[in-house]
Amino acid sequence: MSMHCKLSSACALLAALLTPILLAQRPNADLVLLHGHILTADGSDSVAQAIASRHGIIVKVGTDAEVLEFAGNVPGMRIIDLHGHTATPGLIDTHAHIAEGGVEELYGVKLSDATSVAEIVARVKAKIALVKPGEWVTGSGWDEGKLTERRYVTAADLDAVAPNNPVWLMHTTGHYGVANSFALKLAHITGDAADPTAGTIDRDARGNPTGVLKEDSAMEPVTRLIPPTTPEQMRQGILYIQKVLHSEGITAVKDPDITQVHWDAYKSLLDEGQLKERVCVLWHAGATLESARKALAEIKSVPRAPASLGSDRLLSCGVKIYMDGSGGARTGWVYEDWLLNGTRPDVTSSGVANRGYPQVDPMVYQQMVRLFHQEGVPVGTHAVGDRAMDWVVDTYALVEQEQPHAGLRHSIIHANLPTPHALEVMVNLQKKYDAGYPEMQPGFLWWIGDIYAASYGPKRGQHLEPLKTLLSRGILWSGGSDYFVTPVAARYGLWASTARQTAKGAYGLHPFGMTEAVDIHTALRSYTAWGSRQMFLENKIGTLEVSKKADIAIWDRDLYAIPTDQIKKLKCLMTLVDGEIVYSSPDSPVTTSVR
Ligand SMILES: [Zn+2]
Numbered sequence: 001m002s003m004h005c006k007l008s009s010a011c012a013l014l015a016a017l018l019t020p021i022l023l024a025q026r027p028n029a030d031l032v033l034l035h036g037h038i039l040t041a042d043g044s045d046s047v048a049q050a051i052a053s054r055h056g057i058i059v060k061v062g063t064d065a066e067v068l069e070f071a072g073n074v075p076g077m078r079i080i081d082l083h084g085h086t087a088t089p090g091l092i093d094t095h096a097h098i099a100e101g102g103v104e105e106l107y108g109v110k111l112s113d114a115t116s117v118a119e120i121v122a123r124v125k126a127k128i129a130l131v132k133p134g135e136w137v138t139g140s141g142w143d144e145g146k147l148t149e150r151r152y153v154t155a156a157d158l159d160a161v162a163p164n165n166p167v168w169l170m171h172t173t174g175h176y177g178v179a180n181s182f183a184l185k186l187a188h189i190t191g192d193a194a195d196p197t198a199g200t201i202d203r204d205a206r207g208n209p210t211g212v213l214k215e216d217s218a219m220e221p222v223t224r225l226i227p228p229t230t231p232e233q234m235r236q237g238i239l240y241i242q243k244v245l246h247s248e249g250i251t252a253v254k255d256p257d258i259t260q261v262h263w264d265a266y267k268s269l270l271d272e273g274q275l276k277e278r279v280c281v282l283w284h285a286g287a288t289l290e291s292a293r294k295a296l297a298e299i300k301s302v303p304r305a306p307a308s309l310g311s312d313r314l315l316s317c318g319v320k321i322y323m324d325g326s327g328g329a330r331t332g333w334v335y336e337d338w339l340l341n342g343t344r345p346d347v348t349s350s351g352v353a354n355r356g357y358p359q360v361d362p363m364v365y366q367q368m369v370r371l372f373h374q375e376g377v378p379v380g381t382h383a384v385g386d387r388a389m390d391w392v393v394d395t396y397a398l399v400e401q402e403q404p405h406a407g408l409r410h411s412i413i414h415a416n417l418p419t420p421h422a423l424e425v426m427v428n429l430q431k432k433y434d435a436g437y438p439e440m441q442p443g444f445l446w447w448i449g450d451i452y453a454a455s456y457g458p459k460r461g462q463h464l465e466p467l468k469t470l471l472s473r474g475i476l477w478s479g480g481s482d483y484f485v486t487p488v489a490a491r492y493g494l495w496a497s498t499a500r501q502t503a504k505g506a507y508g509l510h511p512f513g514m515t516e517a518v519d520i521h522t523a524l525r526s527y528t529a530w531g532s533r534q535m536f537l538e539n540k541i542g543t544l545e546v547s548k549k550a551d552i553a554i555w556d557r558d559l560y561a562i563p564t565d566q567i568k569k570l571k572c573l574m575t576l577v578d579g580e581i582v583y584s585s586p587d588s589p590v591t592t593s594v595r
């Protein structure tokens, strides 16, 4: 009570008189979820029946009776009857390129479900019919591991249907793509063109470019010619993907590698009240000290996590740097040779064994990380290869030793193949500095698992995404899709964490073994509680507990009780963000009413 009372008896009397009035004005709860099977993901993984929230904050978790008694009989209170269905915290994806992916889905040629080169060519042909000669046609999502021909799409394939338009089709990994001859010509890429230092121009037996270009420095001469996404397209892309996220029970995402245009789109949607997803971004830091300083200036112009805009809807969570390339393109920086088809060593066009390469000068990388660290900016580094990952964790350890700054939570993005050394360093970083967290994509084992099996081979494959080892060492990690590398639905990652199964089984369904699989309880934690830490929101989301936000996903089955293969088929029935229903499946058996 705000007023001063001098006599305690008078105070008691006043309180007794005011209490009913206050209760009427300020009900204990404005929303209750009842008759559920609620997996809270709290410290003891407890299961509840009911939840009450007020103004989007959870105020009570317990049995139906406990929650109803707490909430009282308040007119106007919303009631969601789960009819026994399972609820979890809203899922968190700590690595998904949602803005870019949404734009691709809306405006590009979609190739992620293509099963042959002919099908890809046919889709490009259909798009060409809709545009004028000379106009760009772009697409994304192809993966030779899923094509019957098991080979790259080439310029020659595309030239047959696109002689008068430039075409660029990005591979599902985002680390390589194919241009047709029209586009190669515009970019001046000919047989004479030398490979850039951190990129590869794929060539045929006679040394002519096939159209496939790997990593930014090789792709950039083509991709920089593509007309940029307009601000309105960016906004539409985000709104599109937001709907998909809600329909999959995902309520928070870390969008890495963004620039001002992405931020502005998020911000304008937030200002209009249209951003109903929690988004935390990593700014593109480039590969030079100059680009790092530019990113720093952008970061300094906005509030920094854990501060947020729109009550934890939009957060600036640090920067992204690429240490190396991809496992699919065999451009990741590794200690042992990349393999072709899982057996023979891959050899570069200059005849040497291919062990990939760094995307940034390792010493420059160190300076970039030092710069950000000393400014208190969290760093997320893309590291696919074991050699890249060692360099990244050692750099984090170095800058923390130089100037300790606990709580920046520097992360290792992908962290496919940690060495024993990297494991050791991560244990220390997490314990001493609250840093060194792997942001993993178990779904890689599935969606690009066949090309992974081909590139890593059977021996290394056993240690890919070693979740069980991380768990046994006490290393926390968080889950993600790396959308559009893999589909955005987190149920796939939950499933892949437990199943370690490839999409096509080209090298058997379990070329990575089962030793490193974890159970669904652990997998869920990596997409909820542990994920929230990497968004600096661990006190607000990630578990269903009193004082956390009412970000809740409701499912058609109990993920703790179903056989593993069904986890992939989970269907989201309803999604709430801050207690607001942002998605309800058309045939949902969950009912809502107002008291
Ligand atoms: Zn990456």
Ligand SMILES: [Zn+2]
Residues within 6 Å of the ligand: 095, 097, 256, 482
């Ligand atoms: Zn990524």
